[in-house]
């Protein structure tokens with residue numbers, strides 16, 4: 382079956398496992414190949430292409446094939462977490478003394494990775510810029526810049542960068558341009574089509590979609606870049622994705638388009654409800670016309686995603702008290718599962734940043750992030766209404 386000629390919903394549902402050397406028993410779901418080693422026909426002759434699971438595994442091949450097709454990419458490398466995918470990507474590009482330009486709104490964990498791995502260990506210089514302003518990116522890049530790292534929309538403030546404009550800037554200095562597409566997913570945004578060289582996702586989030594597997598993926602059309610990342614992750618970091626997690630992610634992907642539609646329609650209704658609520662001073666959702674980059678979102682995204690964040694007209698303590706009242710929303714970090722979560726970034730998902738770093742990143746004590754699930758939207762809005770009534 383040539384999946385390339387079908388729509389994303391069909392690619393997500395049909396599993397073309399014969400492409401990846403699975404058994405010939407007619408399975409309609411991918412078998413899980415738990416084996417860590419593969420028998421050779423003769424010493425040194427692994428004609429089936431598999432030797433050792435850290436390098437290659439049929440279930441991982443199946444997942445990588447599926448993720449590449451869903452993303453319109455030629456190559457996918459599945460890693461042990463989104464962080465493992467980001468580390469393998471960075472280490473395959475950045476060398477000692479290099480200059481890196483990154484969006485100042487990136488996920489806090491990515492910032493920690495850049496500071497500890499790239500700046501402290503490698504001695505690279507990482508410059509954070511307000512990439513909502515394309516001129517700031519243009520002014521930051523130099524001939525020493527080897528990596529330009531964007532995330533759009535960002536976690537947790539849903540800020541955007543102009544993906545195509547940044548591609549031109551990165552190309553002008555020959556830097557590799559990487560986009561973290563975790564929030565938008567391949568359902569709503571295609572950074573490779575906007576000129577990105579590489580895309581990373583935490584598959585822990587929407588791609589697996591059920592909050593039961595950690596994983597990450599690197600996607601690219603560049604064969605040499607893909608080989609470098611694969612080499613770095615399997616030989617240097619050892620961070621390949623385990624077969625069972627590959628299976629779980631493949632299973633989650635079957636409903637990926639269905640889930641994304643529901644995440645989005647629920648999030649859009651909740652964003653509108655919150656924007657009209659007197660207790661909020663700001664609601665961040667790219668689908669709202671009040672979002673400062675709504676126009677850009679409509680141009681470069683096919684939808685606005687399932688995450689809403691908002692500022693309450695309240696103290697940190699009052700904000701926490703509101704969150705404690707929630708019943709349907711579960712108080713937890715992470716995002717992208719079928720269940721709706723509520724996060725107080727200052728004390729939860731961004732608590733490992735110092736108060737100064739949080740302030741610099743625009744994460745106030747009254748900020749709330751809602752990864753909206755697939756429940757009935759009336760129950761979600763009812764839950765928010767009851768909790769906000771306590772203010």
Ligand SMILES: Cc1ncc(COP(=O)(O)O)c(C=O)c1O
Pocket residue numbers: 462463464465488490491532536561563564582583584585595596597715
């Ligand atoms: C935007 C973004 N990128 C990367 C990551 C890291 O992914 P993981 O937790 O799978 O390592 C996260 C995790 O929250 C994230 O939100």
